[in-house]
Amino acid sequence: MNIAERAFSGLFPERHLSRKLVVKYSRAFNAYNANVKYTAGSMTFRLSYEWKKVSDEIKIGLIQLLLLKVYHEKKHTLNIDLYEKFIKSVGDYTQVTETEPVLEQSFNRVNEKYFYGMLDIPNLCWGASSFSKLGCYEYGANTVTISKVFQGDDEQTKEMLDYIMYHELLHKKQKFYTKNGRSFHHTSKFRKKEKEFENPDIEDELKRFLARKRRSYVFPRKKTGWFSRFF
Numbered sequence: 185m186n187i188a189e190r191a192f193s194g195l196f197p198e199r200h201l202s203r204k205l206v207v208k209y210s211r212a213f214n215a216y217n218a219n220v221k222y223t224a225g226s227m228t229f230r231l232s233y234e235w236k237k238v239s240d241e242i243k244i245g246l247i248q249l250l251l252l253k254v255y256h257e258k259k260h261t262l263n264i265d266l267y268e269k270f271i272k273s274v275g276d277y278t279q280v281t282e283t284e285p286v287l288e289q290s291f292n293r294v295n296e297k298y299f300y301g302m303l304d305i306p307n308l309c310w311g312a313s314s315f316s317k318l319g320c321y322e323y324g325a326n327t328v329t330i331s332k333v334f335q336g337d338d339e340q341t342k343e344m345l346d347y348i349m350y351h352e353l354l355h356k357k358q359k360f361y362t363k364n365g366r367s368f369h370h371t372s373k374f375r376k377k378e379k380e381f382e383n384p385d386i387e388d389e390l391k392r393f394l395a396r397k398r399r400s401y402v403f404p405r406k407k408t409g410w411f412s413r414f415f
C-alpha cells in the first residue's frame with residue numbers, strides 16, 4: 185500500500201477504493217505545497233520536493249485533507265492533526281530566498297507600523313494579475329504572493345499593496361485554527377486586527393480601485409478539477 189492508499193483507508197475504512205492513487209514529488213511547487221489532479225480512474229497527488237524528507241504520518245494527513253476536498257466531506261483524523269501542527273510551524277524555519285524590492289518596501293512599512301518591526305521577512309513574490317486572488321500566504325513555504333494588480337508607483341496603489349500585505353502578514357502571525365477537519369483562517373480575532381489598518385475606508389476604496397483596473401483586463405479561464413493547499 186502506498187501512502188495515498190493508506191491515507192484513503194485511514195479516512196474511509198468502510199469504503200472500497202475504485203481509483204488508482206499515485207503520489208509524485210515535484211520541484212515545480214513552492215515549499216510544502218501540494219495538489220491533487222483526478223480523473224474517473226485515478227488520482228494523482230503531487231507534493232513539493234520538501235515533502236520527501238517528512239514522515240509518512242504527516243504526509244498522510246496532507247493527502248487526507250486533499251481527499252476531503254475532492255469528496256466534499258468533513259472529517260478529522262490524527263494524521264490531519266499532525267499535518268496541521270507541522271505546517272503551522274515549519275514555515276518559521278523555511279529558508280527565505282525570494283524577495284523583490286517593491287514588496288520588500290511594503291513589508292518594511294507594514295512591519296514597522298503594525299507589528300513593531302517584530303516579524304521576520306517571509307519570501308515575497310508577485311503572482312498573476314488576478315482580481316479574485318489578491319494575495320496569499322503559504323504557511324509551509326513562508327511565502328507572501330501578491331497579485332500584479334498592485335504593481336504601480338502612485339500613492340494609492342502603494343496603500344492598497346500595504347493593505348493586502350498587512351492581511352497576508354496577519355496570516356503569518358496568527359496562523360490558523362482547526363475544528364472538525366476544517367481550517368479557519370479569517371477568525372473574528374483576525375478580522376478585528378485587520379480593522380486596525382489606519383485607513384478605515386480602505387475596503388470601499390479597494391473595491392473601487394479594482395473595478396477601475398478590471399476594465400482593462402482580460403481574464404484567464406479558471407481550471408477545474410484542481411485543488412491545492414493554498415490560502
Ligand SMILES: [Zn+2]
Binds near residue numbers: 351355369370415
Ligand atoms: Zn486571507
